[in-house]
Amino acid sequence: MLKKRIIVCLDVKDGRTTKGVKFQNNVDIGDPVDMAAEYYAQGVDELVFYDIMASARGRGPILDLISRVAERVFIPFCVGGGIGSIEDIRSTILAGAEKISLNSQAVKNPSLITEGARVFGNQCIVLGMDAARDAGAPSGYSVFINGGRVATGLDALEWAKKAVSLGAGEIVLNSIDADGVRNGFEIPLTRMIAESVPVPVIASGGGGTPQHLADVLSDGPCGGMADAALVASMVHSMGYTVGGIKEDLRASGIPVRM
Template identity: 45%
Template sequence: MVLATRVIPCLDVDAGRVVKGVNFENLRDAGDPVELAARYDAQGADELTFLDVTASSGNRETTYDVVRRTAESVFIPLTVGGGVRTPQDVDRLLRAGADKVGVNTAAIDRPELISDVAQRFGSQVLVLSLDVRREADRPSGFGVTTHGGRRSAGLDAVEWAIQAAALGAGELLLNSMDRDGTKDGFDLELIETMRREVRIPIIASGGAGIAEHFAPAVAAGADAVLAASVFHFGELTVGDVKADLRRHGITVRD
């Protein structure tokens, strides 16, 4: 059985609004998250990803409220990330309506968080969000970053993904910080490099600009493709992306 490739709009949420920039800078307002989520549900999105881009304690309750309202209005899986530091944070998000939860910086600081969450809630709940930049001195040529790509974590991206999968991460959100918001296309070398070594599903993120950018990411090894600004500002619909994937013989859900 061939699994369908998933198309996932990403909502970067700051203080209850969707924002988008280039390389996580010069953020501009892209709309109300609940309205956008409903639009993407109607367009045939397979999942939605919410990333709380500021993730401060002051924004926490706003995020829970947005997740609750969105979960009530759409019927596709929601992944929520940003500021998740403890199993209790995961529990609260699941109770608010999230289906999966993304972890990033807290897992780098404390890798046992991955196994704690996987053992308590199941691996299928846990998405490792990985912000990657090219770093020539890393064995794979790719390094892990934090703080919106501005700070190196001192880790090789492939080695960290392998470790996280072994600890219980169920899926990998692979975000190219070099390509984020550029609309130059996905980093195919990054996807291929990761796919050779990592068995869990890979969501490719960072760089989508036109419908024709998505099929090469799948060919490189992605199980799902994620984009933000091209959807938010009406340059593409989910249907446009799925139509082009079908043209390339890639199975997608209707």
């Protein structure tokens, strides 16, 4: 059985790591470079770095900050926010990222997924998707962009399938409803997407205890079937460490890299 990954997310605003609830009321919680180095030391499998204001402000990635993070960690490092062209992808990779997350820009310009995958490989192009419950959507969930501020009218399941067909090699699936609430991941959404696409799905939004991760990573009949779980609040402010989370997951029968 493939090992499940634990990924730490650093949401960055104005050069500082920040955390909010349902994409609102974000507060400063530290320096992203130092935090990245600490989580690397704790044994995290990957890091995800999101510039949460770049798309809304219409600017590109902060290459200097990306470079400084990349100098401190030696694990896969994914960067998202404000990446709107092949040139942006190239410069971000040259700054030290291994993967590029396309979220708002993927919706606005789907051909960027295809072109990015053609030039840099499918494994490099990650679809970031922010989804919220929507009774009017065929799947029950719809897609939002610009940090959850703008409704797209896209159905979450259909968009996931389309993005993979265009070349996305992985999906970071974030539940807006669960984001920062710490009551558990959105299992029905995660399982629906994971069952429907042939690429890894990373569950994001809602992690508050190791059991929440065990639930979303489980391939059992009530599990989320995610290939990886993304955490933020748990390790930023709730006293958990990456190593401790992995120990609990292993005890629960979830295969993880120790």
